[in-house]
Amino acid sequence: MEASDHGSSKAVGELCKRYSGPQETRQSSGVAIMWFRNDLRVLDNEALFRAWKFSEVVLPVFCLDPRLFGTTHYFGFPKTGELRAQFILESISDLRSRLQQRGSDLVVRYGMPEQILPSIVEGVCASTVYAHKETCSEELLVEKNVKQALKKLTFLKTDLKNALLPAQGSVNARLELIWGSTLYHLKDIHFSPAKLPDVYTQFRKAVESTCKIRSCFKLPLSLAPLPKDMIDKIGGIGKIPNLSELGLTVREQSASGVMRFTGGETEGLARLEDYFWAKDYLRSYKETRNGMLGSNYSTKFSPWLASGCLSPRLIFEEVKRYERERIANESTYWILFELLWRDYFRFLSIKYGNNIFHLGGPRKVVQKSWSQSKDLFEAWRNGCTGYPLIDANMKELSATGFMSNRGRQAFCSFMVRDLGLDWRMGAEWFETCLLDYDPCSNYGNWTYGAGVGNDPREDRYFSIPKQAQSYDPNGDYVAHWLPELSKLPKAARHFPGKDYIKPIVPLKFGMGGQIHRDSRVFLGGYQKDSRKSFQNSRASERRT
Numbered sequence: 137m138e139a140s141d142h143g144s145s146k147a148v149g150e151l152c153k154r155y156s157g158p159q160e161t162r163q164s165s166g167v168a169i170m171w172f173r174n175d176l177r178v179l180d181n182e183a184l185f186r187a188w189k190f191s192e193v194v195l196p197v198f199c200l201d202p203r204l205f206g207t208t209h210y211f212g213f214p215k216t217g218e219l220r221a222q223f224i225l226e227s228i229s230d231l232r233s234r235l236q237q238r239g240s241d242l243v244v245r246y247g248m249p250e251q252i253l254p255s256i257v258e259g260v261c262a263s264t265v266y267a268h269k270e271t272c273s274e275e276l277l278v279e280k281n282v283k284q285a286l287k288k289l290t291f292l293k294t295d296l297k298n299a300l301l302p303a304q305g306s307v308n309a310r311l312e313l314i315w316g317s318t319l320y321h322l323k324d325i326h327f328s329p330a331k332l333p334d335v336y337t338q339f340r341k342a343v344e345s346t347c348k349i350r351s352c353f354k355l356p357l358s359l360a361p362l363p364k365d366m367i368d369k370i371g372g373i374g375k376i377p378n379l380s381e382l383g384l385t386v387r388e389q390s391a392s393g394v395m396r397f398t399g400g401e402t403e404g405l406a407r408l409e410d411y412f413w414a415k416d417y418l419r420s421y422k423e424t425r426n427g428m429l430g431s432n433y434s435t436k437f438s439p440w441l442a443s444g445c446l447s448p449r450l451i452f453e454e455v456k457r458y459e460r461e462r463i464a465n466e467s468t469y470w471i472l473f474e475l476l477w478r479d480y481f482r483f484l485s486i487k488y489g490n491n492i493f494h495l496g497g498p499r500k501v502v503q504k505s506w507s508q509s510k511d512l513f514e515a516w517r518n519g520c521t522g523y524p525l526i527d528a529n530m531k532e533l534s535a536t537g538f539m540s541n542r543g544r545q546a547f548c549s550f551m552v553r554d555l556g557l558d559w560r561m562g563a564e565w566f567e568t569c570l571l572d573y574d575p576c577s578n579y580g581n582w583t584y585g586a587g588v589g590n591d592p593r594e595d596r597y598f599s600i601p602k603q604a605q606s607y608d609p610n611g612d613y614v615a616h617w618l619p620e621l622s623k624l625p626k627a628a629r630h631f632p633g634k635d636y637i638k639p640i641v642p643l644k645f646g647m648g649g650q651i652h653r654d655s656r657v658f659l660g661g662y663q664k665d666s667r668k669s670f671q672n673s674r675a676s677e678r679r680t
């Protein structure tokens with residue numbers, strides 16, 4: 137693992153000041169709850185900003201939902217692997233210290249938000265819970281449950297001490313949901329989600345030519361402290377559990393990984409500072425972004441973006457500052473181009489709902505020949521397919537929770553087109569392992585790669601020999617993750633013959649480009665019994 141090259145704390149401090157604002161007049165005198173979800177940051181957090189602006193006291197709360205540690209929907213894999221769980225715990229801990237630095241704090245509870253939040257709201261007589269809006273069904277269900285639970289709470293207006301309300305009568309507590317996870321605001325794109333173009337390029341061109349990105353929300357550097365009697369009343373701020381207390385095994389990211397990903401806004405900003413400003417890698421991003429080895433071929437922002445430790449709008453403003461102060465080129469544009477993919481998949485998740493999780497995907501493709509062979513899947517998941525490029529990528533994913541975009545595309549194509557496996561097995565395994573797992577980007581990319589999503593080319597095939605030749609010509613990447621190959625001549629590392637595991641299937645189009653017979657024809661079909669052994673009884677309930 138490369139030494140942590142993160143930006144200095146002074147530079148991060150300056151970034152924080154740049155994205156903080158003056159003490160504005162606040163417009164209320166009541167109590168509000170800020171419910172943190174996948175937005176574990178202080179900078180450019182509109183829900184937090186509003187909670188602060190429209191109340192006298194903001195009580196920040198995070199609920200560690202036990203459902204996060206259940207199992208995936210179809211195949212019963214752990215829903216959150218140990219490495220991502222650790223990243224989330226680090227992010228919560230960092231959020232708490234960042235709020236403490238501003239004079240506030242973070243209440244942490246283990247439990248379902250629909251049970252925790254109403255009891256806190258009742259305890260402190262809060263009129264409003266502020267949170268960011270999500271788009272996928274599990275998260276929407278939680279929103280619905282919280283809303284219903286809050287509706288049952290009625291306060292006398294005199295108890296709420298809220299100057300915006302008339303003094304008499306009673307009022308329900310309410311949930312105010314705010315859109316905040318994308319570069320472009322949902323309301324600013326000129327399509328209703330139902331009319332969103334099905335081809336990314338059409339979406340991108342329309343958005344780039346007609347929409348503006350909103351400015352970041354700037355919270356003051358100092359927030360009002362939380363009244364001690366209020367914290368006492370709800371039983372204290374609560375301890376952040378560790379992995380063992382969550383029933384997970386403690387495991388470190390491998391030292392062979394591209395870098396050590398540490399959760400939290402502070403580390404996310406440090407990475408941005410380092411990549412853009414200290415090391416100046418932004419200048420050449422477009423040329424390096426398809427790499428696989430090393431910390432700097434791409435930004436590695438994704439784990440911080442997925443947990444909301446970094447705001448895409450803040451990245452945008454930093455790109456624009458970089459363009460003013462250093463250089464504007466194809467690379468500075470390309471970061472925004474990639475971030476727009478992230479927006480696109482999030483908007484598509486509204487358009488297609490649970491179809492993004494279904495076998496036929498958004499296009500409802502009916503194809504009978506998907507295999508669910510446990511043997512093939514295990515070989516893929518354990519990095520024992522006999523193809524070093526695939527196996528090395530799987531070793532990296534398992535050991536670090538990260539895989540390059542190049543690796544993910546080749547990996548997905550191999551699983552779907554060479555092994556003929558049900559793409560949902562791959563998507564759910566990514567859901568378990570990825571540090572940057574995000575339902576919209578993960579299922580969006582998997583359906584795209586499997587030919588059931590929004591790729592205008594339904595049969596996009598990534599040839600392993602071609603990928604190896606173009607992106608790892610000396611076999612350095614495969615030798616890094618499969619050290620037994622390092623003793624071989626560089627030219628032999630990708631196809632080592634008898635010096636490596638025998639390939640489990642021939643490639644669909646062979647080694648050159650000749651059409652091979654469809655590998656699916658000779659795959660064993662998925663058996664009901666073997667499916668059972670993947671599952672246990674805590675499977676997630678969404679997606680049907």
Ligand SMILES: Cc1cc2nc3c(=O)[nH]c(=O)nc-3n(C[C@H](O)[C@H](O)[C@H](O)COP(=O)(O)OP(=O)(O)OC[C@H]3O[C@@H](n4cnc5c(N)ncnc54)[C@H](O)[C@@H]3O)c2cc1C
Binds near residue numbers: 439442542574
């Ligand atoms: C099968 C498959 C599954 C994927 N699952 C996820 C996932 O669960 N979460 C996730 O964040 N990304 C996912 N991606 C997209 C992409 O691989 C990662 O975002 C990227 O590799 C992260 O590395 P980076 O931050 O260095 O990216 P950079 O190249 O530096 O890109 C900057 C940012 O742009 C966004 N971005 C780039 N490419 C994509 C893309 N294709 N789709 C959506 N956003 C993109 C990411 O937020 C990324 O951090 C998946 C891709 C594939 C092919």
